[in-house]
Amino acid sequence: MRFSAVITALLIGAMGYMSAFANPQAFDDQADVDDLIIDTPALDVAPNHLYGIDGLHSGRVPLNTISPTTLKTFVQVVDLMRREYIEPVDDEMLFYHAIHGMLNRVDRNAEFLDATAFANLSSFTTGNVAGVGLKAVWRSQDAHWVVTEVIADSPAKSAGINVGDYLHQIGDIKLNQSQTENDIIQLLSGIAGSSVDITYSRAGRSKQSVNVIRNQAQKSSIEVFVQNGIAVIKLPVFQNNTRQDIIDRLALIEGQVRGVVIDLRNNPGGVLDSAAEVASLFMRKQVVTQVQNRSGIERVIETHGSPVLESMPVIILQNRYSASAAEVLASALQTHGRAMIVGEASYGKGSVQSVIALGNHQGIKITTAHYLTPNGKKIDKIGVVPDVSFKPPSNDSQDDEWLRLSLDLMERVKTNQS
Numbered sequence: 294m295r296f297s298a299v300i301t302a303l304l305i306g307a308m309g310y311m312s313a314f315a316n317p318q319a320f321d322d323q324a325d326v327d328d329l330i331i332d333t334p335a336l337d338v339a340p341n342h343l344y345g346i347d348g349l350h351s352g353r354v355p356l357n358t359i360s361p362t363t364l365k366t367f368v369q370v371v372d373l374m375r376r377e378y379i380e381p382v383d384d385e386m387l388f389y390h391a392i393h394g395m396l397n398r399v400d401r402n403a404e405f406l407d408a409t410a411f412a413n414l415s416s417f418t419t420g421n422v423a424g425v426g427l428k429a430v431w432r433s434q435d436a437h438w439v440v441t442e443v444i445a446d447s448p449a450k451s452a453g454i455n456v457g458d459y460l461h462q463i464g465d466i467k468l469n470q471s472q473t474e475n476d477i478i479q480l481l482s483g484i485a486g487s488s489v490d491i492t493y494s495r496a497g498r499s500k501q502s503v504n505v506i507r508n509q510a511q512k513s514s515i516e517v518f519v520q521n522g523i524a525v526i527k528l529p530v531f532q533n534n535t536r537q538d539i540i541d542r543l544a545l546i547e548g549q550v551r552g553v554v555i556d557l558r559n560n561p562g563g564v565l566d567s568a569a570e571v572a573s574l575f576m577r578k579q580v581v582t583q584v585q586n587r588s589g590i591e592r593v594i595e596t597h598g599s600p601v602l603e604s605m606p607v608i609i610l611q612n613r614y615s616a617s618a619a620e621v622l623a624s625a626l627q628t629h630g631r632a633m634i635v636g637e638a639s640y641g642k643g644s645v646q647s648v649i650a651l652g653n654h655q656g657i658k659i660t661t662a663h664y665l666t667p668n669g670k671k672i673d674k675i676g677v678v679p680d681v682s683f684k685p686p687s688n689d690s691q692d693d694e695w696l697r698l699s700l701d702l703m704e705r706v707k708t709n710q711s
Contacts, residue, residue, distance in 0.1 A: 323371030367391075375637050391658075401662050404644055408654040422670055423507035425449040425489065426483045430461050431470055437461075438468050440475065452503040454493055461500055462492035472561055474614055478529075485508050517542040520696065522551040528571075531563030531618040534571035540601070552606045552703045558566075558636065558695075562617025565645065565664070569594045572625045574602045576634070580667040581625040584645060591662060607707045608634040611679065613631070616640035624666040625676045633706060634679040635699060 315510040371391075374382050389405070396403035404410070426447020429438045443450050445498050460468055463480040474495060483489060488509050494500045515538045518526040524546060526539060537562050553575075573596035584592040595631040605657070609632045620639045626632035645662040 300634075307376060310595075332684075338678055362643060370551065393477075396657065396659065402644060402658070402660050404533040404655040404658045406658060411648075411650075411654055411656045420629045424478070425491070425507060426507045427454060427481070428474075429477050430474060432471070433470070435459070435496075436470075438472075448505045448508045449491075452491070452502070452505045454491065454494075458493045458495055460491065461491050462502075465664075474707065478559075478561065479584070480645045481507075484498070496694070499602055514540060514580075515542060517546070518547065519546055519550065521700055523554055523700055524552070525554045525556060525696070525699075526552045526561055527556040528619070531565075531567035533564055533567060533621075535563075535567045536574065539571065539574065550605070552608070553602060553606045554696075554703065555621040555632070556610045556695075557615045558610055558612045558624060559614045560611075560616070560619040561617055562642065563613070564576060565618050565621065566594070567620040568618040571594065572596050572600050572622055574600060575605070575626060576600055576606055576629055577603060579625070579629050582621045582667065583665040583669065585665055606703060609634050610630050610699060610705070611636045611639050611677065611693055613637045614640060614643040619674050620677050621664060622672075624672060627677065627680070628667045634677060635681045635702060636683050636695075638678050639676040641672060641674045641676035643671060 306601075344379065348682065371387055374387060375384065392405050396405055426444035427440055427449040428442040429440050431437075432439045436699050438461075440449075440454060440456050440458045440460060443454055444457055462475070463477070466478070466480055476512055481489060481491075488504050489507065490504050492500055492502045501504060515529070516525075517539070518525055524543060526542075528535065528539075528595065565584075566584075572579075572581045576596045577600045579596050581594045581596060583590055584594065607626060609626060611623055611634060615636075616639060620641075620643065623632070623634055625641065627634050643663050643665070644660045645664055647661040648656050648658050650656045664669070665671060681698075681702065683695070
């Protein structure tokens with residue numbers, strides 16, 4: 294039988310009901326898996342539950358919705374690639390490329406997840422993700438990604454990477470100006486204990502590559518410190534354990550705290566429910582966000598539990614890279630008058646992605662909803678507008694200006710409340 298005939302037979306058998314692509318046994322394997330709603334920012338992050346195929350009530354696509362001409366064209370293209378392309382082509386790889394293309398053309402946030410990527414997302418939600426302990430920014434004057442911070446005793450420091458070094462490549466990805474800071478964070482992050490190859494150089498010197506182990510000790514990268522009686526909480530991402538991490542770190546503070554500054558700069562988002570849990574520290578029984586799917590309002594997420602920081606004045610710092618779940622937290626506290634937002638307009642990433650398990654430890658991530666502010670305003674492509682606009686210093690590694698401004702504003706807020 295000709296290959297094209299085989300593909301046609303497969304398409305007719307499979308596309309009549311798209312869910313037939315999945316092994317029925319895989320449905321049973323996923324029966325006990327929790328439902329998942331995640332939100333992903335400009336970069337990809339992880340879910341806090343897992344949708345099985347049944348969990349999404351996967352629709353069926355009748356064959357008659359796809360014209361015979363389209364089916365024939367698809368078969369012809371696959372067949373021609375097999376026969377005419379200059380190099381041998383793996384048949385299975387062609388279909389995987391077709392899946393990738395279908396997802397990416399329809400949804401810029403969509404992604405096919407192979408077994409490794411699927412495991413990485415699952416691990417991320419429980420906090421078993423680590424980094425190498427460095428930050429970098431793109432400097433146009435240098436035409437390179439420049440290391441702006443290296444944490445003491447971090448894997449990056451142990452590997453010999455220092456502030457001012459140029460980053461050229463992370464893993465298989467060569468770096469250029471098209472990437473964002475969030476992309477760099479994602480490339481450097483992974484399962485704790487895994488490794489990543491980093492190619493770097495000193496200005497004017499030759500490149501060198503090092504293999505860096507992501508450190509389990511960096512499982513929680515939340516930073517809390519006190520200045521002038523104000524607790525500053527730096528949240529780099531939202532994970533399932535974020536709320537408890539904040540509580541644990543605040544419990545270590547000695548002395549009285551008179552206010553809270555939440556630093557969401559460069560926070561790309563994370564687990565949506567985690568943002569609601571953090572909001573629950575500051576508000577009692579209030580709407581955090583509304584999740585709107587193609588049929589309308591699907592879910593209203595509210596605060597719950599004891600708001601242990603309810604009496605504290607709050608300032609939130611954000612910049613153009615604050616996205617997704619970070620915008621949910623900021624808009625919720627702003628809408629209910631619980632926080633003053635300082636900085637730049639945020640990224641404007643207001644879509645929700647669901648991770649759908651396909652069986653064989655694979656899955657897809659697609660946009661299934663948008664989230665709105667508590668009063669129903671859109672965040673997607675708009676962002677959260679700050680109450681106090683602030684143009685950050687040209688040197689992103691210097692936080693003094695941000696901190697001075699936030700502490701000054703906190704004194705004004707406390708004066709107005711007294």
